[in-house]
Amino acid sequence: MTGASAASFDNWVPARAADLPGAALDWLESQRHQALARVRAHGIPSSKEEAWRYTSLKGLLEQGFSAAAERPPLPTLEALHPLLVPGLDSHRVVLVNGCYIPELSALGPLPLGVRIGGLRSLLASEPDALRDRLNGIAEGHQSFFAALNTAGLDDGLVVMMEPDTRLDRPLELIHLAVGMDAPRVAQPRHWVALDEGAQARLIERYVSLDQSLYCTNSVLEIALGRDALLEHDRIQSESPNAFHIAGLYLHQETGSRYHGVNIGLGGRWARTEIYARLAGMHAECDLQGLYLAGDRQLMDYHLDVDHAVPACVSREGFKGILYGKGRAVFDGRVVVAKEAQKSDAAMSNHNLMLSESAEIDTKPQLEINADDVKCSHGTTVGQLEPEMLFYLRSRGIAAPAARRMLCLGFAEEVIASLHAESVREQISEQVGQRLETAPID
Amino acid sequence: MLSVKGLRANVGENEILKGLDIEVRPGEVHAIMGPNGSGKSTLAHVLSGREGYSVTGGSVTFEGQDLLALEPEERARLGLFLAFQYPVELPGVNNTYFLKAALNSIRKSRGQEELDAVSFLRLIKEKLKILHLDDSLLKRAVNAGFSGGEKKRNEIFQMALLEPKLAILDETDSGLDIDALRVVADGVNALRSPQRAMLVVTHYQRLLDYIEPDIVHVLAKGRIIRSGGKELARELEEKGYGWVLDQEQAA
Structure with a gap:
């Protein structure tokens, strides 16, 4: 694909810019234009770039995705029902193919000082509410797909919490993909800002009602003020034919805490990029992850954690189960700035390979420029322990069931770190079901 | 119940068992004693179907079936149980979930109904008491972070739950202090x-003070070189394995 023109991605941006929300806003238009210019100048990422060394865009380009000109057919509330998490009581926001759909959402009453709504409607009602903020976190990272998202910036979720506000129920963000006649790309754009001392829990879910082919390219920017706390469960269970790209851009002030758990189950080609900037002392960033890469499925993770100031803590713990011709990439990078003394970072990536044709490229990197730090990284790629398998079988448990039990045991640590109990139960069940059908014997 | 005839087994190129015979009837408790490296653990492993051993000769019949032709789980379902010398830690695998899967798979193979959650819990709580084990064990991962004593008690607890026809206790006394040993032996x-028959594999006579065997075998260099009553164990304790090995050589 080298030398290919980024024009292949032009269709990701709606042809008539005037149709986009806030088209009359100079600041927003200039963001879009700059982003599009960057996309074109950069060209399609090639395997010569470090960030794309292990992941080919060939399959994605072949689909000829384009932004939908028409609105997707909306499902009924009843149709949505099987996609809900049993027992989860949440402020619910539903996006269909990237568009915020109030009729399907159930926000309920919100505490004073907490604003939750759609990006498009906010740009219409308060054009300058996000001026100098939106794209402020993502822009500096120069990610190709984030730029593409910005170029077509349209709709998504906006959360703004004033100092010391607290959401008692979790906020659930459902990305629902509905299949359309032609292969469509949706590029939702989210902005979540928690001011000083605010606390919330966000459950982000990517789901579909069928097995359709589509592409999601979402960008979520999160700004955490001093001592703010965000707990974030992120569940990717896209259709098995979907392409999924998600960028998470995090900016953390002094004493803020971000605890994120990423579960990757769906999609045939899924790439997640997480950028965290620890910009205030004693900030804490915990990134956990579990991915299942089944036959011909790609799970690609890029983590970039920047300890810019002293005394911050970060954890990056990802686990993967691969089978069939499953592939996964873990490209984790922690950078400790020269002045960031007393930084504490621990990165790990453990992979369980259930077949010989599964493939993992794991590359944890620590770039330490300070001398008084506590940093570590560890990687393992292994099979199920014969000893463990024998122990279970010696108790009468058949080999396939024993293998599944051990795989679930391996995944359990990450599943247990999910913040919402009902989500935990559902994921535990879904991982079990996936392993049930996995050819791991 | 169990009939081992001329059993020979290798680990790699090394022949460990060199023609071993043993006959176990229901209700009997057999002790297998022997010095380090005599093949005690190999015997326990070969009988339970662990990988890494190749059987080069002889036969093993258990409950009328060719034991060596069966998978480990089939042996367990037939009523064989191995209490491990080193119980394996299974991080993330919940004990209750594991025990329920084990019990129900064995019950199913016996044509019994699978237990529902309530009756299962009632049953394990009853068995826990026998081993002086705390309920909290059920919420933990199998053997993960257990103390040596807890691991051994957990083995016997599983045995109590699964109710095997033949239990093989592989060095169950190793690493136990006297109080823990007593609890395990009581169990x-x-x-x-x-x-129910038992095959108690041990290096020391100590365990046999608590679990009194009907028959004691001395295993050396891959064969049973002597069998006798429980007094044989005491004699070994006094005179050491050298005594019986010397006798064997003289004969």
Whole structure:
């Protein structure tokens, strides 16, 4: 694909810019234009770039995705029902193919000082509410797909919490993909800002009602003020034919805490990029992850954690189960700035390979420029322990069931770190079901 | 119940078992004693179907079936149980979930109904008491972070739950202090019955003070070189394995 023109991605941006929300806003238009210019100048990422060394865009380009000109057919509330998490009581926001759909959402009453709504409607009602903020976190990272998202910036979720506000129920963000006649790309754009001392829990879910082919390219920017706390469960269970790209851009002030758990189950080609900037002392960033890469499925993770100031803590713990011709990439990078003394970072990536044709490229990197730090990284790629398998079988448990039990045991640590109990139960069940059908014997 | 005839087994190129014979009837408790490297653990492993051993000769019949032709789980379902010398830690695998899967797979193979959650819990709480184990064990991962004593008690607890026909205790006394040993031995003794046989593999006579065997075998260099009553164990303790090995050589 080298030398290919980024024009292949032009269709990701709606042809008539005037149709986009806030088209009359100079600041927003200039963001879009700059982003599009960057996309074109950069060209399609090639395997010569470090960030794309292990992941080919060939399959994605072949689909000829384009932004939908028409609105997707909306499902009924009843149709949505099987996609809900049993027992989860949440402020619910539903996006269909990237568009915020109030009729399907159930926000309920919100505490004073907490604003939750759609990006498009906010740009219409308060054009300058996000001026100098939106794209402020993502822009500096120069990610190709984030730029593409910005170029077509349209709709998504906006959360703004004033100092010391607290959401008692979790906020659930459902990305629902509905299949359309032609292969469509949706590029939702989210902005979540928690001011000083605010606390919330966000459950982000990517789901579909069928097995359709589509592409999601979402960008979520999160700004955490001093001592703010965000707990974030992120569940990717896209259709098995979907392409999924998600960028998470995090900016953390002094004493803020971000605890994120990423579960990757769906999609045939899924790439997640997480950028965290620890910009205030004693900030804490915990990134956990579990991915299942089944036959011909790609799970690609890029983590970039920047300890810019002293005394911050970060954890990056990802686990993967691969089978069939499953592939996964873990490209984790922690950078400790020269002045960031007393930084504490621990990165790990453990992979369980259930077949010989599964493939993992794991590359944890620590770039330490300070001398008084506590940093570590560890990687393992292994099979199920014969000893463990024998122990279970010696108790009468058949080999396939024993293998599944051990795989679930391996995944359990990450599943247990999910913040919402009902989500935990559902994921535990879904991982079990996936392993049930996995050819791991 | 168990009939081992001329059993030969290798680990790699090394022949460990060199023609071993043993006959176990229901209700009997057999002790297998022997110095380090005599093949005690190999015997326990070969009988339970662990990988890494190749059987080069002889036969093993258990409950009328060719034991060596069966998978480990099939042996367990037929009523064989191995209490491990080093119980394996299974991080993330919940104990209750594991025990329920094990019990129900064995019950199913016996044509019994699978237990529902309530009756299962009632049953394990009852068995826990026998081993002086705390309920909290059920919420933990199998053997993960257990103390040596807890691991051994957990083995006997599983045995109590699965109710095997033949239990093989592989160096169950190793690493136990005297109090833990007593609890484990009490647990084992509570499971003695006219229908159940046990094969107690041990290096020391100490365990046999608590679990009294009917028959004691001395295993050396891959063969049973001597069998006798429980007094043989005491004699070995006094005179050491050298004594019986010398006798063997003289004969």
